[in-house]
Structures are given as structure tokens and as C-alpha cells.
Amino acid sequence: QQQVKQSPQSLIVQKGGISIINCAYENTAFDYFPWYQQFPGKGPALLIAIRPDVSEKKEGRFTISFNKSAKQFSLHIMDSQPGDSATYFCAAIPTYSGAGSYQLTFGKGTKLSVIP
Amino acid sequence: DTGVSQDPRHKITKRGQNVTFRCDPISEHNRLYWYRQTLGQGPEFLTYFQNEAQLEKSRLLSDRFSAERPKGSFSTLEIQRTEQGDSAMYLCASSPVAGVRQTQYFGPGTRLLVL
Numbered sequence: 001q002q003q004v005k006q007s008p009q010s011l012i013v014q015k016g017g018i019s020i021i022n023c024a025y026e027n028t029a030f031d032y033f034p035w036y037q038q039f040p041g042k043g044p045a046l047l048i049a050i051r052p053d054v055s056e057k058k059e060g061r062f063t064i065s066f067n068k069s070a071k072q073f074s075l076h077i078m079d080s081q082p083g084d085s086a087t088y089f090c091a092a093i094p095t096y097s098g099a100g101s102y103q104l105t106f107g108k109g110t111k112l113s114v115i116p
Numbered sequence: 117d118t119g120v121s122q123d124p125r126h127k128i129t130k131r132g133q134n135v136t137f138r139c140d141p142i143s144e145h146n147r148l149y150w151y152r153q154t155l156g157q158g159p160e161f162l163t164y165f166q167n168e169a170q171l172e173k174s175r176l177l178s179d180r181f182s183a184e185r186p187k188g189s190f191s192t193l194e195i196q197r198t199e200q201g202d203s204a205m206y207l208c209a210s211s212p213v214a215g216v217r218q219t220q221y222f223g224p225g226t227r228l229l230v231l
Binding site: 004006034036041042043044045046049089091102103104105106107108109 | 157207227
């Protein structure tokens with residue numbers, strides 16, 4: 001059972017454009033949602049994260065939008081640059097204590113290519 | 117402040133051999149995690165330590181896998197009698213005591229190829 005569904009699988013955006021990646025979750029116990037950026041051969045790097053008590057969080061060119069009722073969240077990359085070309089993973093984790101509370105559940109990833 | 121480090125970065129082994137990977141977390145992070153990532157997939161949780169105690173193990177962690185964190189600092193992940201299906205990137209992450217405990221910082225990973 002895939003608890004975090006991510007789309008699209010791949011995305012091609014022109015330089016300067018907006019990249020949008022969507023995720024949906026099923027487990028209502030999730031209440032912390034980080035995004036990770038991964039370059040080939042490297043480990044995932046934390047990009048930005050959000051809790052469901054806010055609907056939007058912005059850090060530089062990166063914005064997370066969150067819709068708690070729909071159990072969906074998305075990453076927007078404004079003014080996309082070739083250096084943003086990487087695989088992006090959404091993830092979710094519950095904040096209760098106990099079994100499963102320390103596991104990040106990842107989406108399958110979106111490979112972003114920003115073309116000049 | 118150095119990040120999470122892992123050693124080796126790459127390992128090629130023959131089926132049936134044992135392999136051991138090491139992870140050094142960010143200093144003063146008392147929580148340490150192991151994940152496995154196969155090609156085209158997101159990382160999957162394997163196990164979690166708080167200090168030296170292994171508090172959680174995924175069903176993905178078969179009897180051939182064992183992880184330790186003897187002094188609450190570095191951790192090792194051993195795979196015995198490797199199989200071709202064990203080929204993957206093995207990622208280590210750590211998180212702090214204070215602050216947002218769910219924020220996990222990943223190392224560069226150890227890529228394992230079982231021939």
C-alpha cells in the first residue's frame with residue numbers, strides 16, 4: 001500500500017518557468033511533510049517542510065502549498081533553473097509517539113529537468 | 117558542522133558474501149535511521165536507533181540484516197549472505213534531540229552491487 005502518491009513521475013520545464021509537483025497522502029496521522037532534493041549519486045537533501053496547520057510555506061524560490069481537507073500538498077519551484085534539475089521526493093511522517101512514528105514515508109519521486 | 121557521513125560510498129560484492137556499512141551521524145544527533153533506496157524509488161525505512169537502542173525495525177529487515185549502534189554514536193549495517201536483490205543504495209540519516217525531531221538529515225549513501 002503506497003501511502004504517499006507523487007506525480008508526475010517526470011517533468012520538463014523551461015528555464016524561468018514554474019515547476020509543480022503534487023503529492024497526496026492517505027494516513028491522517030501524518031502531520032509533518034518535508035520535501036527532499038536528490039542529485040544522482042547523492043543522498044536526499046532536505047529542501048523545505050510544512051505542517052498542516054499552515055496552508056503555504058515559502059523559502060526563496062520554493063513554496064509548499066498544503067490542502068489538509070484534500071490530503072494533498074505540492075511543491076512549486078518558481079523561476080526554475082538548470083541547476084534545479086534533480087529528483088524531488090515528497091515525504092510524510094506522523095508526530096505521535098510509538099511504532100511508526102520515526103519513519104519517513106516517501107513518494108516515488110519526480111525527475112525534474114530544466115532546459116535552457 | 118559536518119553532515120552525516122557513510123563509508124564506503126560504493127561496494128561491489130559477490131552473492132553470498134557478507135558486507136558491512138558504517139554511518140557517522142551529525143554530532144549530538146541522538147537519533148539515527150537506515151533506509152534503502154532502489155533505482156527509481158523513494159527511500160524505504162529499515163531501522164531506527166535512539167542512542168544505542170534499536171527501537172524499530174521494518175519487515176524489510178530480514179534475518180540476514182543486522183544493525184548496531186554500540187556507543188550511541190556511529191552505526192553499522194551488516195548484510196549476511198548477500199543476494200542480488202540486496203543491490204540498492206543504503207542511506208543513513210540522523211535527527212536532533214531538540215527542535216523538530218522529524219527532520220532527518222541524510223548522508224551520501226552506500227551503493228551496493230551484488231553480482
